[in-house]
Amino acid sequence: GQQVMQIPQYQHVQEGEDFTTYCNSSTTLSNIQWYKQRPGGHPVFLIQLVKSGEVKKQKRLTFQFGEAKKNSSLHITATQTTDVGTYFCAGLIMKTSYDKVIFGPGTSLSVIP
């Protein structure tokens, strides 16, 4: 079946270092969303990418959607302790009768002060 994978599973960085997580789908996606979940919290929507090759920025976060709409990345510049959490990508797959959103397994980010 359709799968959305993320690497790495875990990442430990020193505060101030950059961080990147990659999301790959076995199927072409209609769009992709990114969510952040703080420890003990719930997923919170960050952004949605729709167009092939799209790049969006939110302060220190840069999101990219691949040309083939099968992969995406989230890059954080100069990490801070407030960036700690698990980052999920979620891809929208269009089926014949309905849509399906499939979440990746997430990348857990730890930031060492």
Place this chain on the structure above:
Amino acid sequence: DAGVIQSPRHEVTEMGQEVTLRCKPISGHDYLFWYRQTMMRGLELLIYFNNNVPIDDSGMPEDRFSAKMPNASFSTLKIQPSEPRDSAVYFCASSTIETGKDTQYFGPGTRLTVL
């Protein structure tokens, strides 16, 4: 807006008991999703509704699980009988086509422990 409301926040029950989780979506949202999150399996979509109608329930683990949405402001997820392997955090999320139906707003979750 109060956001998505879930109750209870924590539930501890014994194997074999019936468990009912409740969700109130954001007012005006016409999509509602139930997820289960565990360390082993991550975030799994169980079922989603559009305008109170179940659209995709392929993620519902087995017949012990059932979900209903009797009206636009209330949904339940029921497990009967519960088993220890059902222990997880259950999230409800809602969205609306007006702001992008794929932009989901999650509730705080219900942490279920089945002993």
